[in-house]
Amino acid sequence: MTRRAAALTTVVAALLVVGCRTDDNASPTTPSAPPSTVPATAAVTSPAPTSTQPTAPTAASSPATTSEPPVTTASAPCSRAGEPPATYEHVVIMVEENRTWTGGRSAAVGMGFSGGDMPFLEGLADQCSYFTDWAEMDENENSLNQYIGLTSGVKSTTVTNDCDPSATCRSTDDNIFRQVRESGGTPRTYVDGATEPCSVGDNRAKHIPALYYQGGDDQRHCADEVRPMSDLDPDRLPTLAFIVPDQCHDGHDCDDGEVDAWARSTLEPVLDSSAYQRGEVLVVVIYDEDRPVPNLFIAPTANAGPIDTVAGSHAGLMKAVESSLGLPVLDQGQLPSAPDLRTPANV
Numbered sequence: 038m039t040r041r042a043a044a045l046t047t048v049v050a051a052l053l054v055v056g057c058r059t060d061d062n063a064s065p066t067t068p069s070a071p072p073s074t075v076p077a078t079a080a081v082t083s084p085a086p087t088s089t090q091p092t093a094p095t096a097a098s099s100p101a102t103t104s105e106p107p108v109t110t111a112s113a114p115c116s117r118a119g120e121p122p123a124t125y126e127h128v129v130i131m132v133e134e135n136r137t138w139t140g141g142r143s144a145a146v147g148m149g150f151s152g153g154d155m156p157f158l159e160g161l162a163d164q165c166s167y168f169t170d171w172a173e174m175d176e177n178e179n180s181l182n183q184y185i186g187l188t189s190g191v192k193s194t195t196v197t198n199d200c201d202p203s204a205t206c207r208s209t210d211d212n213i214f215r216q217v218r219e220s221g222g223t224p225r226t227y228v229d230g231a232t233e234p235c236s237v238g239d240n241r242a243k244h245i246p247a248l249y250y251q252g253g254d255d256q257r258h259c260a261d262e263v264r265p266m267s268d269l270d271p272d273r274l275p276t277l278a279f280i281v282p283d284q285c286h287d288g289h290d291c292d293d294g295e296v297d298a299w300a301r302s303t304l305e306p307v308l309d310s311s312a313y314q315r316g317e318v319l320v321v322v323i324y325d326e327d328r329p330v331p332n333l334f335i336a337p338t339a340n341a342g343p344i345d346t347v348a349g350s351h352a353g354l355m356k357a358v359e360s361s362l363g364l365p366v367l368d369q370g371q372l373p374s375a376p377d378l379r380t381p382a383n384v
Contacts, residue, residue: 191370209252222276
């Protein structure tokens with residue numbers, strides 16, 4: 038080996054030693070081009086960048102910059118920020134009896150429920166929307182006429198004095214059940230106290246308006262659409278669920294505590310359902326008569342507290358249900374002139 042070759046060998050060996058030595062106290066050197074933050078799975082299908090500049094991070098590797106809206110549950114069901122949907126997948130209506138803001142069985146507050154005796158419904162009144170003034174369909178008639186008004190918008194002259202369904206006690210008016218059916222949806226009436234389809238059971242016919250509609254093909258669908266209460270599945274709601282408590286659970290015969298407990302057991306599972314939390318369900322609690330009629334609109338976007346800028350009405354509720362389900366407003370009864378209730382309640 039020549040002297041020049043030997044010298045070169047010594048220099049190369051020294052350089053290799055220096056390159057391999059590590060220093061725990063030394064700061065790491067910064068590469069001239071930072072590595073890409075694109076996930077490995079994306080790199081398999083994407084060509085390598087030709088630039089030496091770093092690739093922009095993907096959404097998966099970037100922290101979220103917006104916060105999710107608060108989750109709605111049975112204990113906090115309303116007042117989520119934002120606009121309500123144009124239409125809902127499901128509307129649930131529960132009809133109660135014999136309460137007003139200033140009368141009924143006890144001193145009333147909020148939407149007609151007594152302070153402390155109905156904590157579930159009173160809590161919903163605090164968190165969701167209700168109208169301080171609400172007109173029944175016919176102040177001179179009993180329950181049945183109000184139920185027909187709620188579901189048709191018509192002040193009926195053929196269904197009076199709580200008569201039983203018959204050829205002389207019926208309505209041929211178009212109605213919300215027929216509207217939903219003809220649009221391809223599923224209308225259902227759930228009867229507390231019934232064990233058979235198209236049956237009154239221990240309940241009262243005057244509180245089951247679907248039994249009185251006898252126009253078009255209404256009666257042919259009774260067995261499919263008037264069902265026992267046990268058929269209600271909060272996780273598989275129909276398009277329209279019309280809930281009819283029995284004489285105890287609607288407040289006609291029982292005290293506030295029992296009414297409230299039944300309402301909680303029925304509505305809490307609906308409010309806790311994934312469909313409600315997705316904003317697909319509107320829930321309404323309404324009474325049949327005695328102005329001002331207690332009422333309650335429950336939806337994730339519903340405003341909290343009383344509304345005194347508009348007077349509600351049974352026809353207004355019918356109109357709101359039609360709008361909520363994307364149905365045309367029927368040109369009959371009080372519907373054309375009924376107030377818009379969705380906008381002030383934000384539902």
